[in-house]
Amino acid sequence: MASPIAEPAVVTEPLRLYSYWRSSAAYRVRIGLGLKKLPYETVPVHLIRDGGEQHSEAFREANPQELVPVLQHGARLYRQSMAILEYLDETWPTPPLLPALARDRARARALAQTIACDIHPLNNLRVLQYLEHEWNAPQPERDEWVRHWITKGFTAFEALLDDNPATGEFCEGDAPTIADCCLVPQVYNARRFGVDMERWPTIARIERACLALPAFDAARPERQPDCPEAQRA
Amino acid sequence: MASPIAEPAVVTEPLRLYSYWRSSAAYRVRIGLGLKKLPYETVPVHLIRDGGEQHSEAFREANPQELVPVLQHGARLYRQSMAILEYLDETWPTPPLLPALARDRARARALAQTIACDIHPLNNLRVLQYLEHEWNAPQPERDEWVRHWITKGFTAFEALLDDNPATGEFCEGDAPTIADCCLVPQVYNARRFGVDMERWPTIARIERACLALPAFDAARPERQPDCPEAQRA
Numbered sequence: 001m002a003s004p005i006a007e008p009a010v011v012t013e014p015l016r017l018y019s020y021w022r023s024s025a026a027y028r029v030r031i032g033l034g035l036k037k038l039p040y041e042t043v044p045v046h047l048i049r050d051g052g053e054q055h056s057e058a059f060r061e062a063n064p065q066e067l068v069p070v071l072q073h074g075a076r077l078y079r080q081s082m083a084i085l086e087y088l089d090e091t092w093p094t095p096p097l098l099p100a101l102a103r104d105r106a107r108a109r110a111l112a113q114t115i116a117c118d119i120h121p122l123n124n125l126r127v128l129q130y131l132e133h134e135w136n137a138p139q140p141e142r143d144e145w146v147r148h149w150i151t152k153g154f155t156a157f158e159a160l161l162d163d164n165p166a167t168g169e170f171c172e173g174d175a176p177t178i179a180d181c182c183l184v185p186q187v188y189n190a191r192r193f194g195v196d197m198e199r200w201p202t203i204a205r206i207e208r209a210c211l212a213l214p215a216f217d218a219a220r221p222e223r224q225p226d227c228p229e230a231q232r233a
Numbered sequence: 234m235a236s237p238i239a240e241p242a243v244v245t246e247p248l249r250l251y252s253y254w255r256s257s258a259a260y261r262v263r264i265g266l267g268l269k270k271l272p273y274e275t276v277p278v279h280l281i282r283d284g285g286e287q288h289s290e291a292f293r294e295a296n297p298q299e300l301v302p303v304l305q306h307g308a309r310l311y312r313q314s315m316a317i318l319e320y321l322d323e324t325w326p327t328p329p330l331l332p333a334l335a336r337d338r339a340r341a342r343a344l345a346q347t348i349a350c351d352i353h354p355l356n357n358l359r360v361l362q363y364l365e366h367e368w369n370a371p372q373p374e375r376d377e378w379v380r381h382w383i384t385k386g387f388t389a390f391e392a393l394l395d396d397n398p399a400t401g402e403f404c405e406g407d408a409p410t411i412a413d414c415c416l417v418p419q420v421y422n423a424r425r426f427g428v429d430m431e432r433w434p435t436i437a438r439i440e441r442a443c444l445a446l447p448a449f450d451a452a453r454p455e456r457q458p459d460c461p462e463a464q465r466a
Contacts, residue, residue: 064389079393124344145363153298
C-alpha cells in the first residue's frame with residue numbers, strides 16, 4: 001500500500017453522505033472519505049425508485065440540483081463531488097488527496113476534471129433519461145453515446161498518463177489523489193456499458209493498484225448498504 | 234470595485250493562453266488572469282475553421298483532449314479551466330479567487346462546478362456537433378437541449394444563491410471568486426441561445442456587478458483578438 005497510513009481522523013461533528021450505490025460521483029467521495037479514514041453514515045438516496053428520491057421535496061432542500069452526493073458535516077451541507085473532495089483535503093489534510101507542489105496539484109486536478117467535467121456529466125442518469133424520454137433515443141443509441149464519450153475521454157486520459165514522468169503507481173506519483181478518486185468510478189461505469197478497458201493499459205494498471213487498497217475496495221458499489229442483494233456477487 | 238486591488242503580479246516566465254474568443258471555458262481563465270493582473274499572450278485556436286484547429290496534430294500535442302483552454306507557463310502546459318484557475322490562485326495568491334475558510338471555499342467551488350460540471354459540458358461545441366452529425370438532430374432540438382440544461386442548472390444555481398447569507402455582491406461574499414469566473418461566461422452562453430435571464434434575478438444582478446469590473450470586461454468574447462470584426466459591435 002503506497003499511500004501514507006493515517007490514524008483515524010478526529011471528527012468532532014458527524015459526517016453523513018447522501019449517496020447512491022451506483023452513482024459514480026458519490027463513489028468518488030466514498031473513496032476520499034475512506035482514504036482519510038473518516039467514519040461516516042450513509043444516507044441512501046434511491047435514484048430510480050418512485051421516479052427518483054433525489055427529486056423529492058425533502059432532498060431538493062438538501063440539494064436544489066437534485067443530484068447526489070451531498071455531504072453533511074455537522075449542520076452544514078456540501079455539494080459537488082470535486083468540491084467535497086477538496087473540502088475533505090483542506091479539513092483533514094492527512095493523507096493528502098493532492099500533491100504538494102502547485103504544478104503537480106494542477107495536473108492531478110486536470111486529470112480528475114477530464115473525467116468529472118468531460119466524461120461523466122454526459123453519461124449521467126438524468127442525461128440518459130432526457131435522451132430516452134424527450135428524444136426517444138433507443139437503448140443501443142444511448143449506449144453508443146455513453147461509450148463514445150468514455151472512449152474519447154479515456155483515450156486522452158491515457159495519453160496524458162503515458163506522456164508524463166509524473167505518472168507513478170497512481171495517476172500522479174505513488175500515492176492516490178483526486179485523479180484516482182475519479183478514475184476508478186469511471187472505469188466501473190465503462191465496464192457497465194461494455195467498454196473494453198484493454199485499450200488503455202495504463203488506466204487498467206492504475207485501477208488495479210487502486211482497488212488493492214482498502215479505501216477503494218470499501219467504496220465499491222457492491223459494498224454499499226443500498227446495493228441490491230442480487231448485485232453484490 | 235469590491236475586489237482587492239492587486240499590483241501587477243511578478244511573472245518571471247511568460248504566460249500564453251490557448252484560447253478561442255467564444256469558448257466559455259477559455260473565458261473563465263481570461264477572467265482569472267485579469268483579476269490577478271497577470272500579463273499573458275493569447276494564442277487563438279479556431280474551433281470551427283477547417284474542421285477545428287483543436288483537432289490538429291500540433292494542438293493535440295498540447296492537449297490530447299482537443300479542447301481549449303491550455304495555459305502555458307514557462308515550458309509547462311496546464312489543462313482544464315478549473316484546474317488552471319486553482320493553479321493561478323496557488324501561484325499568485327493576490328487577489329484570491331477563493332475565500333479563506335474551507336467551508337466557504339467549498340461553497341465557491343461547488344457553485345463553480347454546478348456550471349463547469351453540470352451545465353457547460355452538455356452544451357459544449359463537440360457535443361452539439363455529435364448531436365448534429367451522428368444523430369441528425371435538427372437545430373431547434375439542439376437549441377432546446379442547450380436551453381434545457383442551462384435552465385435546469387441556473388434554477389438550482391439561483392436557489393443556492395438565494396438560500397445562503399454568504400451570497401454578497403458576488404456569488405460568495407463581496408469579492409469575485411471562481412464561482413463568478415464560471416457564471417459570467419455561462420450567462421453569455423445562455424444569451425446566445427436565447428435564454429431569458431430575467432427568471433434568475435440574483436444571477437442577473439451578480440453578472441452586472443462582475444461586468445462592471447475591468448477584469449471581467451477585458452475577458453469578454455468581443456474584446457478578444459480573434460473575435461471577428463462583425464461580432465465586436
